Amino acid sequence: MDNETFRGEPLAYGMQGHNCGYRHRKFWTWTHLHFPRANGFSSTFEALAYEMPWGRGFRRAVLWHEGQKYDFRHFSELRRDPRHLVWTMNCPNSKFALVHVEVRGRESLVHRLPYWKTDCSGQFEVANDSLAIARMALRLPRRAAEELTSDSGAVLEMAGTDS
Numbered sequence: 330m331d332n333e334t335f336r337g338e339p340l341a342y343g344m345q346g347h348n349c350g351y352r353h354r355k356f357w358t359w360t361h362l363h364f365p366r367a368n369g370f371s372s373t374f375e376a377l378a379y380e381m382p383w384g385r386g387f388r389r390a391v392l393w394h395e396g397q398k399y400d401f402r403h404f405s406e407l408r409r410d411p412r413h414l415v416w417t418m419n420c421p422n423s424k425f426a427l428v429h430v431e432v433r434g435r436e437s438l439v440h441r442l443p444y445w446k447t448d449c450s451g452q453f454e455v456a457n458d459s460l461a462i463a464r465m466a467l468r469l470p471r472r473a474a475e476e477l478t479s480d481s482g483a484v485l486e487m488a489g490t491d492s
Contacts, residue, residue: 356380359486360486364477376401378404392420414433430464
């Protein structure tokens with residue numbers, strides 16, 4: 330309308346924090362990883378874990394790599410550490426021998442925010458780093474192992490304990 334144009338560049342590939350959306354949960358962990366690639370394609374990985382009623386748990390992850398989507402309906406958590414904000418997991422899929430993921434919050438830069446419980450009976454802490462460090466090892470059939478790393482292209486959020 331006024332013939333003005335504004336241009337901008339992204340500051341980084343980190344993201345604004347996200348939460349599971351259910352403040353009544355005992356725990357949740359969520360991550361989104363972005364790996365820019367020299368060939369112009371980016372690889373991304375997203376995972377979410379939280380508890381469900383009757384002692385059940387939800388764990389799901391999705392990888393987009395070289396134009397292909399890989400859905401992981403279950404994964405094994407090797408380490409979940411809310412105090413140090415570290416999440417490590419193995420994801421099985423018939424297209425991969427193994428996908429190993431580790432996401433780490435930056436020690437002194439983790440945000441710890443109080444969230445109110447849905448019934449307002451108190452608060453609980455949510456830890457978040459929107460520029461976390463990530464490493465993902467891909468073991469593809471009939472190909473050499475591949476490792477993707479990012480020093481600031483990940484977000485990691487944790488609340489509560491799963492014990």
